[in-house]
Amino acid sequence: MSATSRTVMxxxxxxxxxxxxxxxxxxxxxxxxxxxxxxxxxxxxxxHSYGDTCLNADNTLLDTSVLNDVIAFDTExxxxxxxxxxxxxxxxxxxxxxGWRLPVSPSTQHVxxxxxxxxxxxxxxxxxxxxxxxxxxxxxxxxTDGSRLLCGPAHNADLFSATVGGMGLTGLITxxxxxxxxxxxxFVDVESTAFSDFPRFLAAFDAAAGTQENLTAWLxxxxxxxxxxxxxxxxxxxxxxxxxxxxxxxxxxxxxxPRWLVNDAAVRxxxxxxxxxxxGRSSTTxxxxxxxxxxxxxxxxxxxxxxxxxxxYHFVLPRKNVADGLPRLMHRIRESGNTSFLAxxxxxxxxxxxxxxxxxxxxxxxxxxxxNKGRRTLALFAELDEILLSLGGRVxxxxxxxxxxxxxxxxxxxxxxxxxxxxxxxxxxxWRRVTGAR
Numbered sequence: 001m002s003a004t005s006r007t008v009m010x011x012x013x014x015x016x017x018x019x020x021x022x023x024x025x026x027x028x029x030x031x032x033x034x035x036x037x038x039x040x041x042x043x044x045x046x047x048h049s050y051g052d053t054c055l056n057a058d059n060t061l062l063d064t065s066v067l068n069d070v071i072a073f074d075t076e077x078x079x080x081x082x083x084x085x086x087x088x089x090x091x092x093x094x095x096x097x098x099g100w101r102l103p104v105s106p107s108t109q110h111v112x113x114x115x116x117x118x119x120x121x122x123x124x125x126x127x128x129x130x131x132x133x134x135x136x137x138x139x140x141x142x143x144t145d146g147s148r149l150l151c152g153p154a155h156n157a158d159l160f161s162a163t164v165g166g167m168g169l170t171g172l173i174t175x176x177x178x179x180x181x182x183x184x185x186x187f188v189d190v191e192s193t194a195f196s197d198f199p200r201f202l203a204a205f206d207a208a209a210g211t212q213e214n215l216t217a218w219l220x221x222x223x224x225x226x227x228x229x230x231x232x233x234x235x236x237x238x239x240x241x242x243x244x245x246x247x248x249x250x251x252x253x254x255x256x257x258p259r260w261l262v263n264d265a266a267v268r269x270x271x272x273x274x275x276x277x278x279x280g281r282s283s284t285t286x287x288x289x290x291x292x293x294x295x296x297x298x299x300x301x302x303x304x305x306x307x308x309x310x311x312x313y314h315f316v317l318p319r320k321n322v323a324d325g326l327p328r329l330m331h332r333i334r335e336s337g338n339t340s341f342l343a344x345x346x347x348x349x350x351x352x353x354x355x356x357x358x359x360x361x362x363x364x365x366x367x368x369x370x371x372n373k374g375r376r377t378l379a380l381f382a383e384l385d386e387i388l389l390s391l392g393g394r395v396x397x398x399x400x401x402x403x404x405x406x407x408x409x410x411x412x413x414x415x416x417x418x419x420x421x422x423x424x425x426x427x428x429x430x431w432r433r434v435t436g437a438r
Contacts, residue, residue: 013309017057024062028148035144035425045112051401052429078180084114096244100180114173119398120165120358124214127349133164143171144425162421165355188234188291209347220271221340252299259306308372314399316365321391336380342369359396408434
């Protein structure tokens, strides 16, 4: 199998490293041959992971985008089997016309099913639906020892648990069987409410977690006038079905924007306008595709942040420490001299994650995007990690770029058990960074 050498970037456009890239094999024998080479292996499809979890610098990437066939779809039961490189969007388009939808989806539809399993992704509805892994019935896993294994909650369960959220390190997922959820509508009633008082906001946010299907909150981390947030709640409406759009792109970014266009003043102005737009309470009805995948309307939106790229700090706090911990994190960010151009909060429910290394815990989490200011931004992340550790929280590895080995091992003590399931020929830039492994 021929390999090409090229520079591969993470979605945040910070990490750019040379790799050997080869089409992902479909048989265990082919993978075994690759495993005997001089470089380590890692699966990668469409490159929407923000940090270095899907990079394998100076080693080999297995391009799973070539595994892109839907194998079977039972429109009566909602069970769908597909290859690992099929995208979330392709499944949504296929299923929507038959009254089915993925129960859980991340905020972009341009990611692979295999990647969704490997990072046990979650969405706005975690309190009611859990993570992606909760809806996986089984998957096929190839290992470099020549084995081909079917893994599910009831068979090869330990390897199933290690692979869900296992960052692609346990072997090559080639096919996945999913249980979709029945839906009567492809539309969502959306209600937005603005808040300028943190206790009132948190009370409303917590109350909605137990009664509403989808919810997130936008925060203004650059405000000089106190707390500002917009709570967004979405529930399926009875407006009926419609076809899933082929691709909704309103704007394409063809080049990296000059850095002087993306500055503190521009971000503050945008946040001010966004808050004013949501002032008071507003409601609307939108197609679920537009509701779930707002950023997909801008193709290559990551180029808007300039050639230096950006970082995301994605974390979760246990519920008992949210009221104290979230203001501490926000205060430190505001005092740091960094610029967060987008800050989103999510609720996480009590449902135990199926993966050994899965991220969610019951509580409240944030996905805070920052302009890359080099050492200043990384120094802030180190301080946030210390606060997070003191509060029993952790960082989402799928988005991480900065965790130290000490912080990682404190946040994920189960890593010791997990490493026993790693395929000996597999590795990643993230794994080497957070464990010190070669």
